Amino acid sequence: MPNTLFGAQPLFTIATWNVNSLKMRMPVLLDWLEKHKPDALALQETKIEDHEFPTLDLAIAGYQAVYAGQKSYNGVAILAKDMPDACDYGLPDFADEQKRVIAATVNGVRVIDLYVPNGQSVGSDKYEYKLNWLAALHRWLGEELQKHEKIVVLGDFNIAPEDADVDDPWRWEGRILFTDAEKAAFHRLLELGFVDAFRRFPHPPKTFSCWDYRMNAFHKNRVARIDHVLVSPALVPKLTAAMIDVAPRTHERPSDHTPVVISMEN
């Protein structure tokens, strides 16, 4: 059950983390769960088939899981202290073999875990797929708002929505993850009523969630805040904190993404 501080409201903490291979990241993931003990954690890029999912190791750590995985690419999962309920898979009315969406109810909160397509390069087939995918997501989330009051939409959005979300907006201009069409798609989700939880709280400038593995090679390349936690209007006044935990990037074999964590009154 959610953490409780003496004399305070019980808090519900939920996080998102693109782990870039669950198998590779199990040691650091288990360390992180032990340290932070979130009530729920949404994972992306698990890159593991369902029959290989490490349910036992996670159960020993105190976490139940629902998951939708595939070999080599993509894959999403929701871990929670209490068993996630009413699980849904994929975007409705959008045929997609890629495992990028899983939704479940945790402690009365509808948790929607996303691994938004990367888009590869502007004008590519994958870019068009990304924009179509985001349009289908927008339609679905509009419907979900009619069904659920408490919704958290979180994951790797592969979009840096504002200038403050990249290291150098001038250099990023027009590049993948930072095009006008991608930013507009993100802002259309906010127009539905969702709120970017991270921006409800002050943070140091240049707080990012993802850095390209190649950034030290030639020049700094692709450092951005592309992992997000959106909350439905009913949850906005309940938010108590939002942070990006950069600690796991100091691990010996880090993911290229760091966890984003929010807490709210339960």
Next chain:
DNA sequence: ATGGTAGAAACTCTA
């Protein structure tokens, strides 16, 4: 300025 590195898996693709 079209490289670079990490991961999975297969000798290439994705990010």
